[in-house]
Amino acid sequence: MKKRFFVVLFSLAVLFVVSYFFQELFGVAKLLFYLLLGVFVFDIFLLYRNKTGIQAQRILPEKLSNGDDNSIDIKVVNRFQFKTSVKIIDELPIQWQIRDFKIEAILNASEEKKFTYQVRPSERGEYHFGNLNIFSSTVLGLVTRKQQFSAEAMVPNYPSFLQLKKYDFIAFTNRLKLFGLKKIRRIGHTMEFEQIKDYTSGDDVRNINWKATAKRNSLMVNQFQDEKSQPVYSVIDKGRVMKMPFNQLSLLDYAINATLVISNIVLKKNDKAGMFTFSRKVEDRVIAQRRSAQMHLILETLYNVETDFSESDFSRLYVDVKRHIKQRSLLLLFTNFETMDALHRQLPYLQAINKTHLLVVIFFENTELKSFMHKKATTTHQVFEKTIAEKFIYEKKLIVNELHKYGIQSILTAPENLTVNTINKYLEIKARGLL
Structure with a gap:
């Protein structure tokens, strides 16, 4: 039944009530009732005679x-x-x-x-x-x-795979000119071992393999090939600080989406992409490689990442990085620090990691505090709240300066700008030859 049927039926009921006082309307009401009944039956016939509808x-x-x-x-x-x-x-x-x-x-x-x-x-x-x-x-x-x-x-x-195509163009545009750089990089004498060969005049004596020399009774040297790709790891903090929501997405999901996109860019720039997460321990590890199935493996791994609401253990992160990542790598650490005290507790571990790897600490602006700052304060209580908000916003900037003081790269970004800012930082590092 539709609303129209009940409106017409109610109108007829009113007409019948009125006809009690005006007898001449009773015949009209009966006629309209039978007409409604006929139209009602005809409407049912039209709708139900076709079985498919x-x-x-x-x-x-x-x-x-x-x-x-x-x-x-x-x-x-x-x-x-x-x-x-x-x-x-x-x-x-x-x-x-x-x-x-x-x-x-x-x-x-x-x-x-x-x-x-x-x-x-x-x-x-x-x-x-x-x-x-x-x-x-x-x-x-x-x-x-x-x-x-x-x-x-x-x-x-799944994590935001639609952003892959959206940000693909950045990897292939000439972004290097933005930094005023034009550099040809040739990286040799690295961990990319190729073979052991006989020593010839002009070979670097630092590469002499003394064990092979003793066995062959002639000078043998290690030969290395030029390194054509470097490992880039996305390190996701999945502790309780990453559960904070902005625009319906948690910071963890923003980091996961950014990891998927930056991994795709890294592979297209001929580097090796990998990732892992950490909280109380290091989990969800994907070793940095360049292969056709790497993106699928990263996507499936990111799909299952969930926070455990624990306090993240940066000491475990440092030990794991030292034990499992032997080659100098770019580590993009997605985490969040709200206060200087929180940073200082973890700073020794960040410094230790940065000694052997290129560490970029990526943390988030509180966009809700920024929005609150633009509201006009009309009461003493609101002035007090705005002062506290200013303190927290300023402390984020102090954290950036503190990391810079110890030679640690950082990105302070709004959650919605995380992906593009991470890509730009990676391209800047590649252009400046920091890795």
Whole structure:
């Protein structure tokens, strides 16, 4: 039944009540009642004589991209031989908490139409869609026919793979000119061992292999090939400080999305991409390599990363880096420091890591505090709150200066600008030949 039917029925009821006082209206009311009954039956006949009625299908992507607008398509075909009004109600995953979703449209006879709507997931994991409900009615609009299509489906929500294409262009534009640099790099005498050969005049005596020399009774030297790619590791702090949300996404998810994009850029720039996470211990390790399946491996690993709400142990991070990463590497550390005290507790470990590797500490601005700062203070309490907010914002800048004082590269960024700022920093490091 549609609202129109009940409005007409109520109007007739009122007319019957009025006819109690005005007898001449009773005949009109009866005539209108039988007319309504006839139209009602005819409307039911039109809607239900066609067994097929409306056909509908939901078209889902293979996977969703976290933090991005994802398109969902609904294909609807009108099998009636007349113009039909349809209302589409899709049973969306519980994560979105959307209870008023509907699409209304009018379809001509035998018309096929595709409807597209956007969804923005903010949590990685499985998203379960329910049934697809279609409510159809004729131009009379007295009766509604409900058809339910079994469309239950599960779609995994992965880190933001849609950003890969978005940021690909940065890796291939001539960004080096922005830094005023034009440098040809030839890196030799590295860990990239090639072979042992006989010593010839002009070979570097520092590369003499004394064990091989003793066995052959002639001078033998180690030969190295020029290093063509360097390891770049994304290190994600998954402790409780990374659970802070901004624009529905946690800092951890921002870091995961940035890791996926920067890994893709690193591989396209012929470097080796790897990653690992840490909290109480180091986990989710992907060794830095250049191979065709590397991006798929990183994507699948990032999909399963979750915070454990623990205090992150930077001493364990230092020990693990020292033990497992032998070659000098670029380490992009995604973490967050709110105060100088928090930084000073971990600074000795950051300094130790930076001695053997190129460390870039990436942490976040509190954009909500910045928004609060722009509001006008009208009371003493608000002035006090703004003063405290200024202190926290200023302390973030002090953290950058403190890291710089100890020779540690850093990025202080708003969460939404994390990906592009990380890419720019990587390109700057490559251009300046710091690694």
